Amino acid sequence: xxxxxxxxxxxxxxxxxxxxxxxxxxxxxxxxxxxxxxxxxxxxxxxxxxxxxxxxxxxxxxxxxxxxxxxxxxxxxxxxxxxxxxxxxxxxxxxxxxxxxxxxxxxxxxxxxxxxxxxxxxxxxxxxxxxxxxxxxxxxxxxxxxxxxxxxxxxxxxxxxxxxxxxxxxxxxxxxxxxxxxxxxxxxxxxxxxxxxxxxxxxxxxxxxxxxxxxxxxxxxxxxxxxxxxxxxxxxxxxxxxxxxxxxxxxxxxxxxxxxxxxxxxxxxxxxxxxxxxxxxxxxxxxxxxxxxxxxxx
Numbered sequence: 001x002x003x004x005x006x007x008x009x010x011x012x013x014x015x016x017x018x019x020x021x022x023x024x025x026x027x028x029x030x031x032x033x034x035x036x037x038x039x040x041x042x043x044x045x046x047x048x049x050x051x052x053x054x055x056x057x058x059x060x061x062x063x064x065x066x067x068x069x070x071x072x073x074x075x076x077x078x079x080x081x082x083x084x085x086x087x088x089x090x091x092x093x094x095x096x097x098x099x100x101x102x103x104x105x106x107x108x109x110x111x112x113x114x115x116x117x118x119x120x121x122x123x124x125x126x127x128x129x130x131x132x133x134x135x136x137x138x139x140x141x142x143x144x145x146x147x148x149x150x151x152x153x154x155x156x157x158x159x160x161x162x163x164x165x166x167x168x169x170x171x172x173x174x175x176x177x178x179x180x181x182x183x184x185x186x187x188x189x190x191x192x193x194x195x196x197x198x199x200x201x202x203x204x205x206x207x208x209x210x211x212x213x214x215x216x217x218x219x220x221x222x223x224x225x226x227x228x229x230x231x232x233x234x235x236x237x238x239x240x241x242x243x244x245x246x247x248x249x250x251x252x253x254x255x256x257x258x259x260x261x262x263x264x265x266x267x268x269x270x271x272x273x274x275x276x277x278x279x280x281x282x283x284x285x286x287x288x289x290x291x292x293x294x295x296x297x298x
Contacts, residue, residue, distance in 0.1 A: 019255060019258075020045075020135065020260075020262070021045060023250070023252035023262035023264075024045060024104065024106070024133040024134075024135060024262055024264065025045070025046075025102075025133065026250050026264060027131075027249070027250070027264075028101070028102050028131060028133070029051075030046045030050045030051035030053065030102075031050060031051040032051070032101075033051065033052070033100075033101030033102060034051075034052040034053075034054075034099060034100050034101055035051065035052065035053045035054070035100060035101065035102045035103070035104065036053070036054050036055075036056060036084075036095065036100045036102075036103045036104070036125065037053060037054070037055050037056070037103075037104040037105075038055075038056050038057070038103070038104065038105040038106075038108045039056075039057050039058075039105070039106070039107075039108055040055050040057075040080050041057075041064065041068075041074070041079055041080070042074060042075055042078040042079055042080070044080055045104050045106065045133075046104065054083040054084060054095075055080050055081070055082050055083050055084070056082065056083065056084040056085070056086065056091070056095065057082045057084075057085065057086070058085070058086045058089075059082070059085060060082055060085055061079055061080070061081050061082045064076075064079050064082070065079055088164055089113065089164050089165070090121065090164075091121050091122075091125065095125055096125070097124055097125060098124070098125065098126065098127055098128075099125060099127065100125050100126055100127060100130055101126075101127055101130050101131070102126075102130060102131045102132070102133060103122055103125065103126060103130070103131070103132050103133065104133045105132070105133070105134055105135075106134075106135035107135060107136070107137060107260070108134075109134050109136050109224065110136060110137060110222045110223065110224050110225070110226065111166075111220060111221075111222060111223060112223060112224070113158060113163040113164060113165055113166050113167070113170075113223050114158040114159055114161075114162065114163040114164075115155055115158070115223075115224060116155055116156075116158070116159040116238060116243050116244055117158070117159055117162065117163075119132075119244040119245075119246065120244065120245075123244070123245045123246070123267055123269075126267045127267075128267065128269075129266065129267060129268075130266075130267045131249060131264055131265065131266055131267070132246065132263075132264070132265040132267070133262075133263075133264050133265075134262065134263040134264075134265070135260050135261075135262055136226055136231060136260060136261055136262075136263065137222075137226070137259055137260050138226065138227055138228060138254040138259055138260060138261055139225045139226060139227055140186070140227060140254075140290050140291070140294055141181075141183060141184045141185075141186060141187070141254065141258075141259035141291075142181065142183055142259055143178045143179050143180065143181055144174075144177075144178065144222055144225045145179055145181050145191070145196065146177045146178075146179055146196065146198060147173060147174070147177045147178075147222075147225045148225065149225055149226060149227060149230035150223075150224040150225050150226065150230070150234065151234075152234060152237045152238070154224075155224075155234065155238065155243075156243075158223075159243065165214065165217075165218045165219075166214060166218070166219055166220070166221050166223045167214065167223070168211040168212065168214040168215055169211070170214075170221055170222075170223045171207075171210050171211050171214040171219045171221055172207050172208065172210065172211035172214075174219075174221035174222060175199070175200050175203075175206070175207035175210050175211070175221075176198055176199075176200030176204065176207045177198050177199075177200065178198065178199050178200075179195060179196050179197065179198060179199065180194075180195055180197070180199070181195045181196060182195070183259045184257055184258055184259040186291050186293045186294055187256055187257050187258075187291045187293070188257075188293070189293055190293045191293070227287070227290075228251070228253055228254060228261040228284070228287040229284045229285075229287040231261075231263070232248075232251070232263075232280045232281070232283050232284035232287065233280070233281065233284050235248070235263075235265075235280045236276075236277040236278075236280035236281045236284065237277070239273045239274075239276040239277040239280060240273050240274055240277040241273065242273045245267060245268065245269040246265035246266060246267060246268065246276070247265065247266045247268035247271050247275075247276040247279060248263070248264075248265060248266070248276070248279045248280050248283055249264045249265065249266035250262070250263070250264030251263055251264075251283040251286075253286070253287050253288055254288070254290075256291075
């Protein structure tokens with residue numbers, strides 16, 4: 001599988017570690033439960049010294065070191081040992097069923113070609129009452145600023161197709177509409193017109209070429225685009241349809257000066273879909289409207 005990134009100027013993440021960890025691990029004791037963390041690279045949220053934690057990624061540790069060797073922002077010597085390697089994007093058999101008290105996925109959910117299929121897979125690995133902890137980018141404060149929030153039909157289509165790679169539509173949309181907006185900058189000032197100029201402006205042919213290749217190649221783009229409210233509403237709609245078995249156990253809205261929000265989902269197969277949907281919707285209604293500078297140009 002080839003992971004090809006669409007070129008864009010993506011600044012490094014700036015996150016308050018204590019705030020992030022507290023939001024994601026609320027109510028979880030890593031020392032008293034077995035955990036699984038996706039894509040920790042050099043900065044796992046839970047270290048091995050804290051408890052029984054296993055790491056999963058799309059490649060082995062050796063392959064990751066080779067991949068990131070040219071990147072001056074990655075200390076390849078600090079890349080953690082990967083315990084489980086995904087197989088065509090799916091969880092391998094080496095990850096046992098119903099064995100984990102919690103799963104962590106930071107900046108993974110938006111990359112998934114089939115989010116509902118992935119949620120179903122995660123549910124099979126969690127113990128009853130286990131939790132899924134997600135950190136997700138808020139489109140309003142990232143290079144996804146101009147892209148439309150993902151709709152229910154897109155998730156349903158991906159599920160029914162058993163999608164294994166980002167769709168040509170997702171690749172084309174990301175190529176055309178990604179911008180160079182610095183992360184979280186619009187908390188303190190309006191975005192400039194230059195920062196909101198789509199990278200695909202005047203290059204539709206280039207974007208179309210990538211979309212055509214996406215039928216056979218893997219382009220690592222954001223397949224889903226969210227605000228906190230839109231993500232919660234999608235999870236509500238899919239809970240009503242019983243397309244996932246999770247209830248909401250925690251929601252951390254995008255903090256001022258930051259660009260990501262936090263969700264903690266509880267495996268709750270016994271709860272009826274409409275009841276689970278109500279909790280997601282109540283949280284969506286509580287989400288803030290964004291920055292006072294949340295407008296298209298300054």
